[in-house]
Amino acid sequence: MLPVVQNVYPRPLFNESNILDPAGRELTDRSITNQYFQADNLQVLKAWSQTENNPPIKLIYIDPPFMSQIHYRSLKENSGQHAFEDRWQPESYLDMLYPRLRLMREVLAEDGSIFVHVDWHVSHYVHLLLDEIFGAANFINEIVWCYSGGGNSRRHLQRKHDLIFWYGKSPSYTYNPQHRPYTKGTLERGLTAVKGDKYKLAAEGALLQDWWTDINKILSPTAYENFKYPTQKPRQLLNRIIKMASHPGDLVADFFAGSGTTAEVCNELGRPWIMCDNSPLALQTTISRLARADSPPFAIYADSTANKTAPENGNAVSTAKLKMKAITVQENGDDHVWVSLGIDAYQPQELPANRTPEEFASFIEFWEIDPDYNETIFNSRYQLLRPRQQKPGLLPLNILLSLPRRQTYKIAIKVHDIFAGQQIQVLTFSLSASAQK
């Protein structure tokens, strides 16, 4: 299995603040059940399937590349960072998906099920692949997700739906019926048009069909939910799928996790999770997204060969330059000291043309602090983020931490930049004899 390189204990900070509660929940090790793998999912699936006593996975949702022939990049105004590549031939696409789907079937619980989200580019191939791997008898539904939005072709109808194939591993999969509100006409009549007066309207609404028109794509660039990760899916869609096919406490996995939509919804619905993505931008987006959402803690396992900026035993492989301000230490009662931390300068690996190093704060996406670095695993106890608002908020660059009094300190700072690069700096210092008491 891949090594753990980081644990994230969400504690988001949006202001230059004094942090007073070092003995609070964020410095207490809470047990970590949620796992994020930054690696090729084939490697992760192989390892998971070969490891004994892994908990059974009740539900898998995947939203793999669609063979759209697009090179996806960050939708953030000043970034343009590579997200993932979606250029394939049908053969290479199916060669990629087939072994992964086979392994997903293997790691699924006997009473588990899988949702595979695709669109017209590959849906006809993928349906056959799923019949072969899961068995046509285990097909449950083809969900048609309809949405609106831009796109003006003069040569064909607007393509405004995706397909989500739902297969069980066996007939004993979980199905919790979902409902939708009755239409205006039905409510006005107090009866459905088809079933007439023998059928009373149910308080929870009408049973949901296999075509969904009530959830739109994330269209607005300023939507609160929009994390500017290309192809990001709406939370409502995942909310419906997860509620429909699992119970609280069931393990849910997404092996093409993107911006972390599935993880965030799992947290909201009380499902432990496994996420996997090999894109550094996906990991960065997920960390900041889950920190903002005050997620339960999660562990990050990484494959250091997956990309240049992957963290290796807690250290980022990067030539980016981070300069911290000189640390000051002040008394804070008998047991604690105040430690000041501040970023003085930061330069990404490649400074884009027309940008000067003086604008350094605009290159930083967010930063994290491990106040007691152990050289192996980066334990992110604080995440310093821009407040989310319509105009880009200011990033806090200075912080005053109250830490337990010790002889020596090893504090690690990890900066994530808007190009999905990261840089760690470790600050080691000792208290003067008088300050040690």
Ligand SMILES: C[S@@+](CC[C@H](N)C(=O)[O-])C[C@H]1O[C@@H](n2cnc3c(N)ncnc32)[C@H](O)[C@@H]1O
């Ligand atoms: C369509 S996006 C998923 C978007 C996601 N559902 C969301 O809501 O943000 C597909 C993701 O699969 C990832 N991916 C593609 N091939 C992969 C592989 N072999 N292993 C792991 N992740 C992969 C890409 O980096 C990309 O983030």
